Amino acid sequence: MAAAKRSPKSETILSARGIVNRFGTQVVHENVSLDVLRGEIFGIAGGSGSGKSVLLKTLIGLRQPNAGKVLLDGKAIEAIGPAERASLIGVLFQQGALYSSLSVAQNIMLPIREYTDLPPADQERIAAMKLELAGMAAETGIKFPAQLSGGMIKRAAFARALALDPQILFLDEPTSDLDPLTASGIDAMIGQLNQSLGVTVVVVTHDLTTLFTLCDRVGVLVDGKITIDTLDKLLRSDHPWIHDFLHGPRAQGALTARKQSHGNG
C-alpha cells in the first residue's frame, strides 16, 4: 500500500470527545477522545478485552456512552436520521452479519432497495459492481452466506458495507479468522478502496500486519485510555504495554511487511 505517499489530511470527519463507557463498576473507557481525518485509515488497537469493540459500537451510534459525545461530519451522531446515517457510514461486522435468508446480491441490494427507487435491473448492476469492487465474481451473487468461506464472507460483507457509497467505513477485525494469504488480500483491498474511492476507514484490529502496513494513524487502547499517533512514533513509545505490543515476537513479521510496503513509497 502506498499509505505513506498520501498527502496529509486535515479535515475532521469523525470526532469523539470525552467518551466514558462503564459496565456496572467496571470502567471500560475513561475520557477517550479521538479525531479521524477525512480520507485516512485510522487503526484502533488494543489487547483482548480492552474495549475496542465497545468503542466501535459507540462511534457508530449503536451504544450511547455514559458520558461524552460523538460527532460525525460535525453533527451529533444520535441526531443524524437513519437514512442519512446509512449513506454516511458503512460497517463491516466481525462475523460479516450477512442476512442468512438472503443471497449475497440481495444482501447488497437491501439498503439500495430501501433508500432508492431504482428499477431492479439497475439495482442488480450496482450489486454486481460492488461485488467486483470487493474482489468477488458476480457469479457469487446468487450464493447464500452459508455457502461462502470465511474470506468470501468478509468480502461479501465488505460489498454490502459499500452499498450506499458511505463516506466512512468501520471495519471490526476485518482479518480475524482468516489465513495469512486471504488476510493480505483483504488488507490490499482496504488500501485500494481507500485510495480509489477516497473513503475514510476506521479499522479495529489486533492484526499487527494490518496496523503496520495500512494505517496512517493508530489509537492504542490501554487501561481505558487511548494513545493516538502515527505508527513510527508509537514504535518509539516508552509506554510499557505499547512497547511490548509493537515489539513482541509477532511484530517482527509485521515490521518486515511494513518495510516492504513503505520502502518503495
Added chain:
Amino acid sequence: MQRASSQPPSLVLAISESGDRLTLKGALTIRTLAEAEKSLQAGWKQRKSRALDLGELDSLDTPGALLLCALRSHDVELTRIRPEHKALLDLVCGLELKPLPKPPYIPRWRELIIQLGKAADEAWQDMLDIITFVGRVASAIVHAFLHPRELRLPSISRQVSETGINALPIVGLLAVMIAVVIAYQGVAQLRPYGGEDLTIDLVAVSVLREMGVLITAIMVAGRSGSAFTAEIGVMKSREEIDALKVMGLDPMAMLVVPRVIGIVITLPLLTFYADIMGLLGGALIGKALLGVTPTQYFEHARHAVDGSDFFVGLFKAPIFAFVIGVIGCMHGLRVSGSAESVGRETTRSVVKAIFLVIVLDALFSILFEKLGL
C-alpha cells in the same frame, strides 16, 4: 462520494446555449440515478450530439460512475471530467462487469412435484432416523441400568427438576382452564336435555382419560422438548459433542439418556398433578355453574369414573414422555454448524413431538376402545 449534505442531493440536466451539448450539474449519486437516466433519455431525444459535459458535477459515487461508464461504452463522449472524478471513473470503468447470474427457471408445476418428492423422501428418511434413534436410546438406557455406575443420577435429578418442578405452575393453571372450558361446553350442550348434572361426569372422565395427559404432554413438548433440542444443538454447533467423543465419552450416555429418563419420570407425575388440578377446576366451576358443593361434586365424580379411566390416562404418560425426549434429543444432535440450524431443528422437534403425541393418543383411543377399557 465527496460530501453528504443535509439537503437531499439534486441533479440538473442543462442544455447549453448553442444546443449541441448536455451538461450535468449537481450530484450524480445513487439517490439521483433514476432521475438522471430519465432526463438523459429525454435530452438525447431532442439533441443529435452525443457529448456530455461533467465540468459542473459536484459529486459522483460508484453507481453514478457506473452509469457514465455505460454511456461511454455507448459512444457518448464525456467531456471536462473533473480530476477528482477521473480516478473513480477509471476504477469503475476498469471493472470487468458481468451481470448477476439468474437462478435457473423452473416451472411452477415442476417445482410443486419436486417439493412433493423432497417432502416424501424427507418424511421417509425421518421415519428411519426415528426408528434408529429409538433403538439407540433404548440400548443406551438398558446399558445404563445394567451398569448403574454409568447412570448419571445428578444429571437425571437436574432434568427432573427442570422439566418437572419448574413446570408445575403452568401445567396446573392449564389443567384448571381446560376443566373450565369443558364444563362450560358441557353445561351449555346438556342443559336442553336436563342433564347438566352429567357435566360432572364429562369433566371428570375427559380430564382423567384424555385432557390431563394430553395438555401436560403438549406443554412439556413445548417447554422441555424444545429445550433439549436447543441445549444439545448449541453444544453440537460449538463442537462440544465432538469434544466429548474425543475424550471417549458417549454423548448418548452423557446427554441423551439422563434427559430421556428424566422426562419419563417427570411426565407421569405431572400428569397426576394435572388430573388433580383438573378435578379441582371442575369442582370450582361446578359450584359456580351448577351450585354443587365440592363435597357433592367429588361424591358424584367418584361414581362417574372408575380406576381404568385414571390408569388409561396415566399409562400413556411415560410413552408420550419417551417420544418427546427422543425427538428432542434427536433433533438436537442433528444440528449442523450454524446458529440458524439450531432454530430450525428446535421448531421441527416441537412440531414433530406434538404431532406424534396426538397421533399416538388417537391410536391409544382406538386400542382401548377395542380392549374395552
